[in-house]
Amino acid sequence: MFTTGRIIFTIAFIIVFAIAMFFAYAKDKKHQKHYYKNIWKVASIIILIIAAFATLTFWLHD
Numbered sequence: 041m042f043t044t045g046r047i048i049f050t051i052a053f054i055i056v057f058a059i060a061m062f063f064a065y066a067k068d069k070k071h072q073k074h075y076y077k078n079i080w081k082v083a084s085i086i087i088l089i090i091a092a093f094a095t096l097t098f099w100l101h102d
Contacts, residue, residue, distance in 0.1 A: 041101075 042050075065079070
C-alpha cells in the first residue's frame with residue numbers, strides 16, 4: 041500500500057506545510073486582524089475533517 045519513502049515524504053510535507061502556513065498566518069495577522077477573528081474554529085474544523093477522512097480511509101481499506 042504505502043512504502044516507507046511515501047510515508048516519510050507525507051509526514052515531512054505535512055510538517056513543512058503546517059509550519060509555512062503558521063508563519064504566513066502570523067505575518068498576515070498583523071495587517072488584517074478583522075479577517076482572522078474566528079480562524080481557529082475554521083482551522084480546527086478542517087483538521088477534524090481531514091482526520092475523519094484519513095481514519096475512514098484506513099478503516100475501510102483494512
